[in-house]
Amino acid sequence: AQTVTQSQPEMSVQEAETVTLSCTYDTSESNYYLFWYKQPPSRQMILVIRQEAYKQQNATENRFSVNFQKAAKSFSLKISDSQLGDTAMYFCAFMKQTDDKIIFGKGTRLHILP
Amino acid sequence: DAGVIQSPRHEVTEMGQEVTLRCKPISGHNSLFWYRQTMMRGLELLIYFNNNVPIDDSGMPEDRFSAKMPNASFSTLKIQPSEPRDSAVYFCASSLGLPRDEQFFGPGTRLTVL
Numbered sequence: 001a002q003t004v005t006q007s008q009p010e011m012s013v014q015e016a017e018t019v020t021l022s023c024t025y026d027t028s029e030s031n032y033y034l035f036w037y038k039q040p041p042s043r044q045m046i047l048v049i050r051q052e053a054y055k056q057q058n059a060t061e062n063r064f065s066v067n068f069q070k071a072a073k074s075f076s077l078k079i080s081d082s083q084l085g086d087t088a089m090y091f092c093a094f095m096k097q098t099d100d101k102i103i104f105g106k107g108t109r110l111h112i113l114p
Numbered sequence: 115d116a117g118v119i120q121s122p123r124h125e126v127t128e129m130g131q132e133v134t135l136r137c138k139p140i141s142g143h144n145s146l147f148w149y150r151q152t153m154m155r156g157l158e159l160l161i162y163f164n165n166n167v168p169i170d171d172s173g174m175p176e177d178r179f180s181a182k183m184p185n186a187s188f189s190t191l192k193i194q195p196s197e198p199r200d201s202a203v204y205f206c207a208s209s210l211g212l213p214r215d216e217q218f219f220g221p222g223t224r225l226t227v228l
Contacts, residue, residue, distance in 0.1 A: 045205065045219035091157065100145055100209070101170060102217065104157040 002027045004094050004105035012111040013082055020067075021077045021108050023092030029053075031097035034068065034075045039107070040088040048090070051075065053097075079110075087112045116140075118220035120206050126226045132194040135223045137206030138187055143218075144211030148181055148191050151203045151222070163189065164211055196227045 003026045013019040025034070036048040051059045051068050058066050063083075067076045079086055092105040119138040127133055139146050147162040161171040163183045171181070178197070183189040193200055203224050207217040 043203065043222050043224075045207070047216055050216070100147075100162060100164070100211075101159055102147075103159075106156040 002029070002094050002096070002103050004092050004103050006092055006105040006108050008108045009106070010109040010111070012113055014113050015082060015084060017082055018078060018080050019082055019110065021079075021090050021092075021110065023075045023077070023105060025073050025075065025092070025094050027073070027094065027096075029096050033095045033097065034066075035093040035095070035102070036064070036066070036075075036077045037091040037093060037104075038086075038088045039091065040085075045091075049077065082112045084112050084114060086110065118206055118208050118218055120204075120220035120223050122223060123221065124224045124226075126228065127196055128228050129197055130195045131227075132192065133196045133200075133225060133227075135191045135204050135206075135225070137189045137191070137220060139189070139206070139208030140218055141187070142210070143208035144186070145209045145215075145217075146183060146189050147207040147209075147217060148189070149205040149207065149219075151205060152201075157205075160191070193225075196225075198227045201225055201227050 005024045032053045034051045038046045038048045049059050049061045049064050058068050063080045065078045089107045089109050091107045094103045121136045145164045148160040149157055151157045160173045161181045166183045181191045203222045205222045206220045209215040209217045
């Protein structure tokens, strides 16, 4: 069975700083997808970024980028120039290539301080 | 597009009562997912449908839970009888159903069972 582990339950950083959220996963699959979802206080789940395991290049979306280390089964999220609106719960998630089920980590609560 | 619509947004009920949560997926989406979010267990997939057919219900906690999708634009998750441990936020999500397509989440229903 696949598992997703987020070792940082909570983090705080100052506005404009860069922050990295950690995620590791366990799977015997060779092809899969990884995601970072954001859940702000409004409770809405929003997809932040997505990585296909077969791609060596790390995905980026504006201020958000990932460091995907397939051999180490690590998938960290970097937020550059953090903004107050980035305050949210962030979930790392895994999906097999042959499935539609998403396995979520327990989340990291991120506070951006003014 | 209105996005995934869930109702009610909040539900407070007493133990033993029947609870029905409703979801309208994004028009044109073929896959629908029901998730439960709690502090202890995080975000868990309960069941998902593809073209109105249940594909995987292995996450449904017990026989008190049932889900239906009578047509492409409507799904229900029913709990009968409800128990205090069912208190959680229940999310519905939908996707195009293409391989590994993005899931779009509704705003969730916060259920409190007294």
